[in-house]
Amino acid sequence: MDSYTHPYTFSQRAQQLTSSTIREILKVTERPEIISFAGGLPAPQGFPVDVINEAFGRVLAQNGRSALQYGPTEGYAPLRAWVAEDLKRVGADVSPDEILIVSGSQQALDMLGKLFIDPGSKVLVEAPSYLGALQSFSLFEPTYVAVPTDGGGLIPEGLTADSAAGARFIYALPNFQNPTGLTLSLERRHALAERCAALQIPIVEDDPYGELRYAGEALPGLLGIGRAAGATVVRLGTFSKVLAPGLRLGYIAAPRHIIAKLVQIKQATDLHTATLTQMAVYETIKGGFLTQHLPMVRDLYKQQCGYMLDAMAQHFPATASWTRPEGGMFIWVTLPEHIDGTKLLARAIERNVAFVPGEPFYAGAGAKANTLRLSFVTVPEDKIRAGIAILGQLIKES
């Protein structure tokens, strides 16, 4: 922010927003010569462009005027019913009126901030956690308390009566977490659900990547496990990773009383999510398209992940350690303690390689600066190998 005095006053929350140093550094990743492992973009080869095109065409030809008119804040009823039915896949039995359609799950985070957070409210997050969620919640000025994680993700025992007291909710990504790529075991899911039920802490389960599992066995989600244990669970899902992110379409599954409040919030926030988009996505998926489509996407991600893990084994020193994700888009690297990820990024960019340093993913105390996040999704194999070789060399030189 500049020092010129403007003839207007921003809110406290807006004054606290600062331009991220990392974001400024990463602007260079748009240059074509950069090998960027920094992105969070899904692979565009996985977008079913023709199928989506046909679906938009059919909806506009058959129901154009409805598709272009205002719609209900709750969302398009057939899509809500589809989502409710689909949640059986993750072991949850929910009704269509427990589903609210939103404009991407980032919007769900904003709405949950509005619903639950007063200035100073305690919010429990994994350490590290999804940066976009931290940014979204931060507009409502919470106090973050980090629940520790280890190689198995969030540690339920780290959630104590003391750390949980007065917390408005705990935010968790159980599958192939962003940024770590870690997956919460079945045992930990049950332990977390029971603990949250006992401590009366609502669980916000964010599961953007769950359908992108390419190794290991699918596990039931926190929604079903938590409900069975008597916990309040709000689940966020998205079509960004199973269809395409440019559509901006996601959903919230929650108890009716919470959905009712979120509907009022959604109406004040943007009235409703685009009718045409909802109808076209429903048209795309209603006949079971995702069942045919997702294996191709999973194979693609598995292959890309394999290239990177293979190159890391070859080029990274034994002093570095990293996660081996069973799905999703990210690998998390822990370097020797004397190496700062942000400083490493500056040197990597001189060599035309980019990634995201780990520190911004930590809220509250205990950030580990010797970490970094690598995305393997959109980079071709030869560039993955070349970029990882350069990173390995830089780490060894550090």
Add this chain to the structure above:
Amino acid sequence: MDSYTHPYTFSQRAQQLTSSTIREILKVTERPEIISFAGGLPAPQGFPVDVINEAFGRVLAQNGRSALQYGPTEGYAPLRAWVAEDLKRVGADVSPDEILIVSGSQQALDMLGKLFIDPGSKVLVEAPSYLGALQSFSLFEPTYVAVPTDGGGLIPEGLTADSAAGARFIYALPNFQNPTGLTLSLERRHALAERCAALQIPIVEDDPYGELRYAGEALPGLLGIGRAAGATVVRLGTFSKVLAPGLRLGYIAAPRHIIAKLVQIKQATDLHTATLTQMAVYETIKGGFLTQHLPMVRDLYKQQCGYMLDAMAQHFPATASWTRPEGGMFIWVTLPEHIDGTKLLARAIERNVAFVPGEPFYAGAGAKANTLRLSFVTVPEDKIRAGIAILGQLIKES
């Protein structure tokens, strides 16, 4: 809200949200036998379904992967440039980087609430004003101060150093205001701009209906007039009324320093507006389509407005008065003081006629309960005449 104790705590702002009595009453308007003047829906006959369908098809066929990928938070660059160019029409000279694309102008209201409003901040609004804006701003807990209006809309002289002191902004709809249908004269626009410049109050100009003028002469907007006078102006626009609302597409025009802050807010709010929608709308309008399309929409609205004014002249008593809009969607009725609009609605619904009572459109003190808003847009001529006859009879009996 029910009295059962839930195992979670909502934020103060969420606790204050109450289900609107009026909204509950108006749920009956979905019944087919109801003649509803309550809606705020544009006429679906005005939606260029085929042209939009072709545009989506071309974008997906030619640039499908880009259209389905994440995009920049600021919006699709060619659409930003188109909006900047289009604003010459309302007398403003702005650059594309002073434009931010949003998911409908309701989202702009939410983002301006985040940008400007702390709990208790003073916000100046017209009396009456757009209900959706009041709902949106209210999530950020402002204190409203009503600037009085008369038959010419907002009275600039009503904005005094005292009433304006510390206000974060004034929110105004200069063209065919919702709910009154009134248009601010050129003289008042200049007076308002000069006063806001002198008092250092930013102007938020909301202009959803400006292109729907079917009588009188087009006037320059507050953006250009305000800038020339040295005021800070934030303008909100939308494609909802010139193309179709189900797309959820709008924009904010503002000084760069404000846009920069709003971009950070937008990123936390929903990352960005759907790429495909932005590209398809740009594809629809880039060749000048709106110039061909809008005369048909204006003619339609003019005709519908004429039917209602004609029926009102025939059936309403001389003790009622009402506005004669030069554009837009609404007529505002002032009844004799002893008639309460909400009570009249209850009786009208028994006779299968609906409208929106005026009281909820007032923020702060001075609400006039003897008012109501009528929309003439989506009701066929015979039903307009029948519904107005019934309303006239009920008013006479009151």
